[in-house]
Amino acid sequence: MGPRIGFIGTGHIATFHSKMLRRSGVEIDRGPCFDIDTTRAETFARASGAEVAGSAEEVVEGSDLVYITTWTSEHERLVDLCIAAERPFFCEKPLSTSFAGAERMTRRAIDSGLVHQCGLILRRSPAYLWARELIEDPAAGAVMAVVFRDDQFIPIQGHYNSSWRADIDKAGAGTLLEHSIHDVDMLRFLVGDIDSVSAHATYRHGIPGIDDSVASTISFANGAIGTLTTVWHDNLSRPSLRRVEIFCERRTVMLDGDDWFGPVRWSDADGTTGELAGEDLLERTTPLAAIHPNPDAAFVLAAGDGLGGHPDFSVALEAHRVVEAMYASSRSGGSPVDPAEVSP
Ligand SMILES: NC(=O)c1ccc[n+]([C@@H]2O[C@H](COP(=O)([O-])OP(=O)(O)OC[C@H]3O[C@@H](n4cnc5c(N)ncnc54)[C@H](O)[C@@H]3O)[C@@H](O)[C@H]2O)c1
Secondary structure, eight states: OOOEEEEEOOSHHHHHHHHHHHHHOOOOEEEEEEOSSHHHHHHHHHHHTOEEOSSHHHHHHTOSEEEEOSOGGGHHHHHHHHHHHTOOEEEOSSSOSSHHHHHHHHHHHHHHTOOEEESOGGGGOHHHHHHHHHHHSGGGOOEEEEEEEEEEEOTTSTTTOOGGGGOHHHHSSSIIIIITHHHHHHHHHHTOOEEEEEEEEEOTTOOTTOOOEEEEEEEETTSOEEEEEEEEESOTTOSSEEEEEEEESSEEEEEEEETTTEEEEEEETTSOEEEEOHHHHHHHHGGGSSSOSSHHHHHHHHHHHTOOOSSOHHHHHHHHHHHHHHHHHHHTTSOOBOGGGOOO
16 A cells, blocks of 8 residues: 545646656555546546545545645645645645745745655756756866747647636746746756846736746856746647757757657767657666656655655745746846845
8 A cells, every 4th residue: 555645736737747646656545636626626536546525624634645736826825734734745836926935835844844845847857857967067068058948828728728827816927937937947957056137028918917928138156147038929839848058168958859858969069969868868867866757756755765855845945036036127127136135
């Protein structure tokens, strides 16, 4: 018998985690699930073999480990429920609709001493793990610049079809917070700490508080510079696409395929080139992923062994801090903001 896994919120990302748990082969039992939309809870329960509970409290009570996969504004209250009942928890990104909320949640999660993990799953992506290896290789020289572009159709339509992403109270903000907090986290993962940002945002869809295009310039503590452009457009042929180019002194690294399986391509000063994708990429990077390459297996195993979950809320908080600095900069017309100086 494995730990009983409960789900609060049974939409798209809950289904993703449920499938990842099944595929991982780690031993688990299905705990209860709950969604304020009963039909969604029933569909999830049928597909996963879970029982539908009558409330979030019942899920926490009947589970050993809890997934919090509701829209963002509910995360804090549900994390508090898990902490009160001493249940390890996996909470989706963004942690909160605000930086202040993310800061409170991180403090409480750390103080609780409970194993916890956040949904910044690209930290285990074979493509990003391999890109980091290539960048950190001394043969590459220092990182000089990065160009990061992320675009998708605004996910209030198409297969996402989520009305909550057009509601500032539930989502907190638009493409930068709701989607590109992953990208900010990857910029920190690949290049390093961020010293200063300058950003401009647009709200072309006219949805109050929901930015749909943000362009930021970034200065890193190690002297590198870069840009992040994130767009929520209406081109339904582009559900979610990232392109990342990293320029080191003697190596250029490019990711422009699948977020997980690449390909990752590189070219060096001596004229050599390389490419890694799919199973080869997974095999090369499995030893680099903390605990397990599958994020959900890693959480279950970490909780079982009492190890720290990774990435935990402290990693998410640093991404929230940079996102907050970008919004602060855009509100001031693009003036530079040091993330260390934003206050909750
Ligand atoms: N890590 C990732 O790559 C990733 C990808 C997509 C979404 N997310 C995050 O996951 C969260 C959910 O996104 P989604 O795409 O699954 O949305 P979704 O709309 O598909 O599902 C959210 C579900 O939460 C339910 N819900 C809301 N409040 C609830 C409550 N108090 N109790 C129980 N159920 C409640 C809704 O009814 C809905 O079914 C968001 O925070 C989002 O940012 C993360």
